[in-house]
Every structure is written in structure tokens, then in C-alpha cells.
Amino acid sequence: MIALLLVRGSCTLGGIVSSDSTSLIQKIAQGSLVLQIVVGIVAGVILALAWPEGGSAAGLLGDLFVSALKAVAPVLVLVLVASAIANRKASHSAQMRPIVAMYLVGTFAAALLAVAMSTLFPTTLLLDTAAESVTAPQGITEVLRVLLTKIIDNPVNAILQGNFIGILVWGVLLGVFLHRSADSTRQTLHDLADAVTQIVRIVIRLAPLGIFGLVASQLAAGGLAALGGYAHILSVLISAMLIMALLINPLIVWVKTRRNPYPIVLLALRESGVTAFFTRSSAANIPVNLALCERLDLEEDTYAVSIPLGATINMGGAAITITVLTLAAVHTLNIDVDLPTAVLLSVVAALSACGASGVAGGSLLLIPLACGLFGIGNDVAMQVVAVGFVISVLQDSAETALNSSTDVVFTAAVAAKRE
Numbered sequence: 385m386i387a388l389l390l391v392r393g394s395c396t397l398g399g400i401v402s403s404d405s406t407s408l409i410q411k412i413a414q415g416s417l418v419l420q421i422v423v424g425i426v427a428g429v430i431l432a433l434a435w436p437e438g439g440s441a442a443g444l445l446g447d448l449f450v451s452a453l454k455a456v457a458p459v460l461v462l463v464l465v466a467s468a469i470a471n472r473k474a475s476h477s478a479q480m481r482p483i484v485a486m487y488l489v490g491t492f493a494a495a496l497l498a499v500a501m502s503t504l505f506p507t508t509l510l511l512d513t514a515a516e517s518v519t520a521p522q523g524i525t526e527v528l529r530v531l532l533t534k535i536i537d538n539p540v541n542a543i544l545q546g547n548f549i550g551i552l553v554w555g556v557l558l559g560v561f562l563h564r565s566a567d568s569t570r571q572t573l574h575d576l577a578d579a580v581t582q583i584v585r586i587v588i589r590l591a592p593l594g595i596f597g598l599v600a601s602q603l604a605a606g607g608l609a610a611l612g613g614y615a616h617i618l619s620v621l622i623s624a625m626l627i628m629a630l631l632i633n634p635l636i637v638w639v640k641t642r643r644n645p646y647p648i649v650l651l652a653l654r655e656s657g658v659t660a661f662f663t664r665s666s667a668a669n670i671p672v673n674l675a676l677c678e679r680l681d682l683e684e685d686t687y688a689v690s691i692p693l694g695a696t697i698n699m700g701g702a703a704i705t706i707t708v709l710t711l712a713a714v715h716t717l718n719i720d721v722d723l724p725t726a727v728l729l730s731v732v733a734a735l736s737a738c739g740a741s742g743v744a745g746g747s748l749l750l751i752p753l754a755c756g757l758f759g760i761g762n763d764v765a766m767q768v769v770a771v772g773f774v775i776s777v778l779q780d781s782a783e784t785a786l787n788s789s790t791d792v793v794f795t796a797a798v799a800a801k802r803e
Contacts, residue, residue, distance in 0.1 A: 421658055424592035428599030436604040443601025446662075449594020452587045453668035458543040460580050460671055461692040462555045467577035468688035469559025470570050479686045479798050482640065486794040487698040490636055491737055494628050494700030495730035498707035501624045503726075507617045507712040509771055546667055552692055577688075581678075584671040591659055591672075598662045614775045617712055621779050624704045625786045629653060633700075633790055637797045648796045652676070652789040660788035661781045666695040669788040676792055677799070686799035694791030699737035701783030702747035705772070706733040710754040713768045719758050729757055747783065748772040 432439035534542075534550050542550030562569060630649070637645035655676050660669040670692055677687035707729060714721055721729075736750040751772065752765035772779065 420592035421595055424594075424596035425599050428596045429603060431596075432600045432603035439600035439604030442597040443604075445593050445597030446595070446599075446601055447597070449587075449590055449597065450663050450665065450668055452590070452594075453663060453671055454546060454665070456580070456584050456587055457667055457670045458546055458551055460584055460674070461551050462539070462543065462558075463573065463577045463580050464674065464688045465552060465555030465692065466558040466562065467570075467573045468685045469556060470562040470565070470573055471685070479683065480689060483686070483690045483794055483798050484693070484697075486636055486640065486797065487694055488734075488738075490628075490633060490790060490794065491698060491700050491703050492730060492734040493632050493636070494624075495703040495707050495733040495737070496727075497628055497632060498624050498704040498733070499711065499726045499730055501620050501627075502708050502711035502715070503721075505616075505620050506715045507620055507708070508716045509617070509712050509768065552689075552696070556689075581674070585675060588672055588675055595659070595662045614771065617708065617771075618775050618778060621704060621708050621775075622782050624708065625701055625782050628700055628704065629657075629786050629789065633793055637793060641797050645793070645797070648680075649789075649793055651680075652792040652796070653785070656792050657785035657789035661785040664780050664784050666699075666784055666787050666791075669784070670695050673788060673792050677795060680792075680796055680800075682796060682799040687795050690795045690799065691791055694795070695788070697738040698791050698794065699747070699787055700790055701786035702737035702750075703730075703733045704786075705747045705779060705783050706736055706750055706754050709748075709751050709768050709772055710758075712771075713755055713760055713764060714758050717758075717760065717764070719760075721758075725757070729754060732757060747780075748776070 428439070428442070431442060534547050535553050537545075537547050537550035539550070539554040541547070542554065562573060634645040634649050637643075637649070656669065656673050659672045660666065663669055673691045673694075674687065677691060678684070710729065710733070711721070732754055736753050737747060748769050751769050755765040755768065
């Protein structure tokens with residue numbers, strides 16, 4: 385009898401512990417992701433300041449989080465785009481055109497804003513840093529050649545290499561030719577997309593831990609201390625990006641919708657921009673944006689294509705970076721810039737930004753292309769690239785936050801479900 389009671393007591397205690405553990409996990413899983421990310425940021429700062437060695441070690445969590453996002457993003461984009469197009473509704477094509485137009489207008493407007501900011505607050509640099517190991521495109525022809533090469537890449541290599549342009553093309557082609565397939569085939573593709581989406585949700589719930597590791601390791605490495613000598617150009621870059629995010633993008637959305645744009649702008653900055661700031665990769669933030677669009681109850685047929693497309697061509701932050709750093713080199717060399725040349729620079733910066741890589745620092749390698757407009761040699765241009773890498777701990781983070789959050793803002797302006 386005593387043994388029986390002990391067994392029953394043990395089972396009851398085990399059930400209580402198990403129940404409590406399950407309850408705690410459920411509370412964490414159902415809690416505010418943004419609040420948890422804020423806690424992760426604060427904890428990362430405290431750890432880095434109190435124990436730098438521990439902060440560096442915590443970087444493993446950040447690396448694992450970013451790697452997980454990059455691992456699921458290519459598969460997610462392929463199956464989600466293919467499923468969305470194969471099961472698309474008649475309104476899908478009509479909705480994509482205004483989103484693409486907003487992407488292109490926004491990127492060009494960002495380049496023009498950067499020209500205005502650089503003119504009002506000119507920056508000069510100490511161009512004394514070598515960057516011989518960096519390879520950059522030598523002209524617009526090379527950029528186009530690389531773009532075409534990515535388009536015709538085979539799907540397996542595109543997924544392995546994270547070539548989202550190639551993945552998009554294959555996803556679109558599969559979706560188009562499966563659109564007239566049997567209902568069971570299209571349903572299977574839809575179920576596959578749902579399964580991958582569930583995996584992505586699990587990864588996204590780990591964002592607080594990942595961002596905790598990223599913040600702790602970046603601060604522990606002393607990245608912010610190296611930024612003091614570049615405060616002026618950083619202030620120009622960050623100010624331009626803030627103006628773009630809080631004034632120009634809302635204006636574009638208002639022109640399109642004639643509705644108050646700030647609720648979605650602020651929501652996107654908080655829930656997409658914060659994550660993108662620390663991952664520093666538009667490609668890695670694709671799953672975060674797709675999950676946010678799902679929570680916003682947008683048209684899946686539209687956002688499943690527009691979000692990954694935005695990660696490749698909606699690059700307002702990259703256009704600002706390319707323009708500001710190029711004009712910093714121009715001002716340093718005392719080269720005069722007239723209005724037609726400034727407009728041409730904006731066009732080149734916007735087109736180059738659309739071809740920028742969706743990974744950290746991708747826009748910096750396109751600076752020599754813009755510098756070529758002013759006859760600036762590659763030696764000097766690569767020194768500007770080196771400066772970009774020095775300030776990239778903040779520049780690239782802010783750039784990615786702007787790029788990625790804008791994808792959601794422009795998509796939401798068009799893809800909201802009609803009652």
C-alpha cells in the first residue's frame with residue numbers, strides 16, 4: 385500500500401512539474417515577441433558590458449539564429465512562391481504591379497534624398513585605408529551579366545547559394561506551369577508550403593535568444609568604439625534613413641491609399657525593422673516578414689511573392705548608402721556635382737541597389753560603380769568601401785532595417801484583404 389501511494393505521489397508530482405513546464409513554455413511561445421526581443425537586447429548589453437568574454441561566447445546563439453533563418457529562407461521562398469502562383473486568384477497579377485512600382489519609386493526617392501542630404505551636409509573622408517582584398521563590379525555591364533547568370537541558375541545551386549533571384553524565377557515558373565495541374569497536386573504544394581511555414585515559425589520564436597547573442601557579441605567586440613571618427617558620415621546616413629522611413633515612405637503609401645500610413649509604418653519598424661537591424665540580412669529577414677504579413681491578414685497570393693521580391697529589388701537603404709559614400713569621396717576630391725549628374729547618380733545608385741546582395745554589406749561593393757561616374761579610380765573607391773565596412777556595424781544594420789520594413793509597408797498598402 386505504501387509503495388502504491390509513493391508511486392501515485394510520484395506520478396502526481398511528475399504531472400505537476402510537467403504541467404508547470406508546459407505552461408511556462410506556452411506562456412513564452414504565446415507572449416509578445418517584440419517584448420521578448422527587447423529583453424534580449426537589454427540582456428545582451430548588460431552581459432557585454434559586465435563580462436565581455438561571455439558576450440563573445442554568446443555570439444554563438446546569434447550565429448545559429450542567423451544561420452537558421454538563412455537555411456529556411458530559400459526553401460520557404462521556393463515553395464511559397466510556387467504555391468501562391470499555382471493557387472493564385474485572378475486579382476494577384478493586378479496587385480503585384482503597384483507594389484513593384486512602389487518598390488522602384490521608393491528606391492529612386494531614397495537616392496534623391498541621399499543626394500540632398502549629402503549636399504546640405506557634405507562629408508570628407510581620410511582615404512588612407514587599403515582594401516585590396518575586396519572585389520567589386522567594374523561596370524553596369526558586369527552587374528547585368530551577374531544578374532542574368534543568377535536568373536538562369538539551376539534550382540538546387542540557387543537554394544544552396546542563397547541566390548534569391550534564381551529561386552524566385554524557379555518558383556514563378558513552377559507556379560505558372562502547375563496552375564493548371566490537378567487539384568490534388570496544387571493542394572499538396574499548398575500543404576508543403578504550410579509545413580515549411582510552421583518550421584519558420586519555430587525559428588522566429590527563437591529570435592530573442594538570437595538577438596541576445598548578436599547584441600552581446602557585437603558590443604563585446606568593441607564595434608561601437610571604432611565609430612567615433614566617422615560620426616559625421618554616420619549621422620548623415622542614419623538621418624537620411626530615418627527621414628525615408630518616417631516621412632518619404634509614409635508619403636508614398638498615402639499617395640497610393642489615401643489613408644493614414646503610420647500605424648503600419650510603425651508596426652513594420654517595430655516587428656520587422658528590429659529583427660532586420662540585428663540580423664543585417666534582408667534575405668534572412670524574409671521569414672520574419674512573411675510571418676508578419678500573415679498576422680496582418682494580407683492576401684497570401686500577393687505577399688508570398690512581393691516579400692521575397694522586395695528583398696532583392698526594394699533597396700532604399702542600399703541606395704542611400706551608395707549615394708552618400710560616393711558623394712563623400714566626391715567632396716573629398718573637390719569634384720563639382722551639377723544637377724544632371726546628381727540625377728544620373730541617383731538613377732545609377734537605385735539600379736545598383738536593386739542588384740545589391742541580400743546579405744550583410746552587400747551594397748558596399750557597388751560603391752565603385754557609382755564612383756566611376758565621376759572618374760574616381762578603383763584605388764580610391766575601394767578605400768571608400770573600406771570606410772563603409774568600418775561603419776557597417778550601424779550603417780548596414782540601419783540600412784537592412786529600412787529595406788526590410790519597407791517591404792511590409794508597401795505590401796500592406798496594396799495587399800490588405802477587401803471585405
